[in-house]
Amino acid sequence: MEINFNLPDNVITIVTSCFVWGVIAYLAYRIYQKQTDKPKVWKIAVILLIGLISFSIDLHLFDVLVKLAILPLGVWALYIMFKWTNKNWQAYRRFAWLGFLANFIFLASTFLAMPIDDVVYPKEEPATYMARIEDASLVPIHPSAIADGTLNIDRLDKELHTMKSEAVYSDKWYQDTYMNHVDTNERDERFPYQLVGASAAWGSGLHPVIFIENDGRGLLITTAENQLYFRFAESIIEGVE
Incomplete structure (x- = not known):
């Protein structure tokens, strides 16, 4: 995942991104509800963001440059840190992997947004x-x-x-x-x-x-x-x- 602070100005991208974050929040909530050892919410948010970090490759698919996550660098870093400090890795493991999975949810949302964007904003007009x-x-x-x-x-x-x-x-x-x-x-x-x-x-x-x-x-x-x-x-x- 490439982290930058350039906010999108395409309304379709903004809406789909908000939807994806809603899906991620829902999945995190489901994981949280099922666990007996419940971490603090702010820690879950941090773990999710770190889990997003990955080694990615650039691909041109359907005339769009996308990043395909390959290696879960954030998950590995968290695992090493938790083992090094003897923290309870099991309580955070699923949230870290959810962060890595979020890369693919965002990728899917990119392809979902493309036909919608073409209908709302026809590029040939x-x-x-x-x-x-x-x-x-x-x-x-x-x-x-x-x-x-x-x-x-x-x-x-x-x-x-x-x-x-x-x-x-x-x-x-x-x-x-x-x-x-x-x-x-x-x-x-x-x-x-x-x-x-x-x-x-x-x-x-x-x-x-x-x-x-x-x-x-x-x-x-x-x-x-x-x-x-x-x-x-x-x-x-x-x-x-």
């Missing part, structure tokens, strides 16, 4: 990445951009519902932009504008970087996982037709 555009604006990021070009928000809102997804030709675009021109200022950058101020759907946890094509009729949406390219009929940049 541009509106998922631009749910709020009232504060959106253009930022020129290349000399080939029109300096006084402004974003037509009403037209963008209209085109959001008619955009068509197309393939991303990253290699071809790179060659057209960088291999055929020597002077940086003479290059005709394909995406010379960046769209800022737009917000992804609330609770999606998405933080896309959005670029606008030089003719104002295309969007390149870049996330940590992939890239999406959309084309539409009318230019969303004032002064570019």
Whole structure:
């Protein structure tokens, strides 16, 4: 298990994580009820957290990077500590193993959350990445951009519902932009504008970087996982037709 303090901002992940912790708490309660030697609750919580510690390997499953727990390092450390101090290991043993088992419960919740997340936040829909555009604006990021070009928000809102997804030709675009021109200022950058101020759907946890094509009729949406390219009929940049 990798321990970090980066709190999730995806509401599906938060809900499933809370559910998993509820399941773990319930299982710990069942173990507690069955034992004659009942440890203090705060000690159980500490044992569970230490039991979570494991040697894990990274796996790419269904386009998601997950950690698969292999060795129960936390359980082993607790066992050695209890034997070294002559403490009652049997009273805590099942809680420690429950902590290690929690790694697999969290792993299962990850796969459970994936289809739910795809339904609530469809990744192929541009509106998922631009749910709020009232504060959106253009930022020129290349000399080939029109300096006084402004974003037509009403037209963008209209085109959001008619955009068509197309393939991303990253290699071809790179060659057209960088291999055929020597002077940086003479290059005709394909995406010379960046769209800022737009917000992804609330609770999606998405933080896309959005670029606008030089003719104002295309969007390149870049996330940590992939890239999406959309084309539409009318230019969303004032002064570019």
